[in-house]
Structures are given as structure tokens and as C-alpha cells.
Amino acid sequence: MKKKSLSRILALGLTAVMTAGMLAGCGGDGGSESTEASGGVSEESSAEESSAEESSAEESSAEESSEEAPEESSEAESSQEAEGGSGEVPTLVYWTVGGTPADDFEENIAQISDYTEEKIGVRLDVKIAAWDQYDTKMNTIVNTGEYFDLMFTNNTNYSKFVNLGAFEDITDLVQSVTPELYSFIPEQLWSGTQIHGKVYAVPTYKDSSLTQFYYIDDTYVQKYNIDMTTIDSMQALDPIVREIKEAEGKSFYPIQLDQGSLWNGFFNNYDGLAGGIQSIGVKLDDESRQVVCTLEQEDIMENLKLLHSWYTAGIINPDANVMTDSGKGHMFGNAQGWPSAAAGWAVGQGIDKYIVNKVFGPIYTTETIQGSMNAISVNSNYKEEALKVLQLMNTDSKFRDMCAYGIEGNHFEYTEDGFVNRLRDDWVWPSYTQGTFFIMSNQVGTDPNQWDEVKKQNEEAVPSTCLGFALDITNIQNEVSTVNTVWDKYKYDLLTGASDPEEVVPQCIEELKGAGLDTIIAEAQKQIDEFFK
Secondary structure (H helix, E strand, O other): OOHHHHHHHHHHHHHHHHHHHHHHOOOOOHHHOOOOOOEEOOOEOEOOEOOHHHHHHHHOOOOOOOOOOHHHHHHHHHHHHHHHHHOOOOEEEEEEEEOOOOOOHHHHHHHHHHHHHHHHOOEEEEEEEEHHHHHHHHHHHHHHOOOOOEEEEOOOOHHHHHHOOOEOOOOOHHHHHOHHHHHHOOHHHHHHOEEOOEEOOEEOOOOOOEEEEEEEEHHHHHHOOOOHHHOOOHHHHHHHHHHHHHHHOOOOOOEOOEOOEOOOOOOOOEEOOOOOOOOEEEEOOOOOOOOEEHHHOHHHHHHHHHHHHHHHOOOEOOOOOOOOOOOOOOOEEEEEOOHHHHHHHHHHHOOOOEEEEEEEEEEEOHHHHOOOEEEEEOOOOOHHHHHHHHHHHHHOHHHHHHHHHOOEOOOEEEOOOOOEEEOOOOOOOOHHHOOOOOOOOOEOOOOOOHHHHHHHHHHHOEEOOOOOOOOOOHHHHHHHHHHHHHHHHHHHHHOOOOOOHHHHHHHHHHHHHHOOHHHHHHHHHHHHHHHOO
């Protein structure tokens, strides 16, 4: 699709979105917004990803998926080749992200594979990289050529992997092989996944806009008489967490963070241009579309300083910057999602009930659309079969529930009214990474109309001034790689509050500029100016 054609489609879509938002009362409180399983909890995702299940990132393990033996890749590839030649049912290797799988995870995936074999003639080998190891593991897989068929991808690596030639161009294939999948997902989302005018991944149709929520364990809400409706920023949260810290004592940390779940939402006000570069962006409402270094912005610095003050006051756990798993039972969290997603967050944390409040959004950017996607390897022996897996994920409610919740009778049971009652809390394949939420069964305790609310949240989303644009890093790949390496060096300390931003941020910026940040900004500005002229 040519650039001007894409712009027209987005413009028409956004006109409809904004009109619907105004008619529905755009900008309503968090309780009126849609309920979807993030990209994150915020997925999440997103993004960072993320996403409604970003809170599950607190279950991450440093050891998960980081020590794959080199020969495993060759075994997987030879296995695929053997199956392709023998006529046996193919097994598709599906890499994703999540927590530490239970001991019976592979056995349960085998039961799910029985269903996929019956429906579409394939089996699945689902491999989960730990939250804090995902970036490293996916980079290793792509750079070494390790065999896979499907891979969860998002705005942190999608553009990079496309430019490395790792993902299959499915622009035409998705329409010819899986027309039901293609017609189900809105055109706006397909447009948001395009790079060089081509589609290289299937977007997850869920809370594809970004809305951020804070949530607090209801036990403490009641104990300290907290009015959650007033907590709409870090500054508003400040006196609450200080009061709780003083009352609960030295060994209690109101905010628990780790390397897999850093403070979420720092850069929400900036469109990251879908380039996977945290240190650049355009202010969401900037009509001039000026590309800036995010770390040089006053609002970012003020929030980093506040986070550091919480760390030094013992509000944040002292090992946050080095810990890979901060455990469960967190009093406070923040994630992308929707109000009813709190039920899932509570299950993941072993908490009876969280009280939530919206603090940001909803907003639409190309990056939020790219917060959760699934791509097919350019080297896959089963490209059409892989697409059929994703079509099944987005059209078959039984399969969707199995992937989201586990095995009926083991991980969950259905109530008489069709809700999901979870029996275990160790199904760690996050639903926001898989497929649409709109055909999933609701969990006990959630609003039965939550998927309608999620759709409404998408409709009410305000577009970034850069919506539709995705940075092409072809000419700046070396600079992007080096700049991201520098950011990775500092992010754990900065986004847990462990380092003093007034000292560390200038040093980080200096190193970023030395690594080519100004070159990246200049290239991004050039592309934006050309795209929107």
C-alpha cells in the first residue's frame, strides 16, 4: 500500500473513531472504558508491552529460556525437515514470552495440540522465554538462524527483525490462505503493522489503543481509606505510598519492581514511532511532529526524580534493579489494560481484589498497534499452517480459551453461566500475546460486558499526530543497535529509581549521542517530514 493511500485510510478510520468517541462521551472516567487483556496488561502491551498481563511479568525467571543448547536448534530443524518429507503431522515451533512454566506445561500443550491436529492438522511446540530474557533470547534466535515457525513480536523488535529478513511477508498470503482472519481484524490494525508497505505480522485485535491504570490491593484501600479516583499521576500517588510505608514499617515495600517489571508508563506521552528506540519520540499532541530525545524532556526528568525519591525512602524494594523476580502479593501495580482486567491481575498476584483507576489514555499510535503481534519465520517449512494457527486463535473460542487459561478441569472450569473459574495460577502463557480477546470467555468476577468496553475504549482513543508512521531503520541500523545497547545499560537503574537521574541521565545522554542518537533523530525527522508533507 502506498504511503498516501495508507494516510487516506487512517484519516478515514480516525474520523470515524473520533466521531464515535465524541458521541459516546470521549474522555470518560476509567470505569466506563473497555476491558481488554493488554499488550500488555499492558500486555500489555505492550511494549513493554505492557499489557494487561504486564503485571504477570513479576513472575519472571532469570533462568527461563536463556540457556538453550545450540544443538537444540539443529534438532528442531531436522525434525521439521523429517516431518515435511514423511507426511507426518507437522509440529510448529512457537516462541513467545511469559513466566516460568509449570512442570506439566509441555503435557498440557500436547493436549492443546490434540485439538489443533483435529481442527487444522498441526501440533504445537510452545516455548516461553522469561520476561527478563525475552529480548536477549529472540535476538539470539534471529541472529543465529535457529528454526522457528511462529514468534510473538512487538514494537521493541518488530522493525529490527523485519529489516534483518527474519519474518515472512504475509501481505498476500494472509488474504488468500486465511481470509476469515484477514476480514476479522480491522484494516486500521493491518495498516499499523506495515513496514515498507508490507505486512509481516498478524496484529492482536484487543486493547490496541493504550490506556494506563494504577491498582492497589483493596485490603490497603480500606485500611488507609484511599480514594482511588484521586490517584491519576505519580505525584498524586506520592503521599499515599509514603503514608503506607511509614505505617507498615521498614521491611514493607509499597511498590515492588524488578528487571522484568520496571516502572511502567514513563514514556506514554511520547510516540515512539514504532522504531523500538526508547530514547526518541514525538509528543503525542505536537502538531509540528518534532522528534526529541525523551530523556531531555522536563516531564520525564521530574518523574524519574520522584521515582528515585521513592527508592531512597524505602518505598521501592532495594534490590529492584538487580532482582529478576520480585514474587507475588504486590500491594500496588500499574499496567496497560482496562478496569475489569484487574481481576486477572489479582489472580496473577494472589490478591483477592485490586481497586483500579485510569491514569492515562486511551491513545492510538502505530506503536500501540504493534504492541502485540505474531510473525512467521521466513525460514518456516509451514507458513500456511502457521497462518491457520493464528486464524484458529482468532476465530475459535474453544482453542482461544485453552491458550488463554490452560486445560479445562485442570487449570480452569466453566461455571453454569459460562464464566471461567481458574483453579490454578500457574498458566503463564499470557493471553495478550496470543490473539483477540473478543472471543475469549470472561473470568469469574469480571464484567460480562468487558469486551464491548474494550471496543469502546478503542473507539474513544485519541490519535497521536504521528499515527500511521513507522520509522524505517534501514539506513540507521548500526546506530539504533548501539543506542539501544547504551539504553539497556542504564534502564534497570533509572526505571526502578535505583540511580539519581540528575547525575546519571546527563551521562546516559552523552553516551547516547556518542552512539549516534543525533543521527537517528535527524533520520526520523526527515522521514516524518516526508511522510506527512
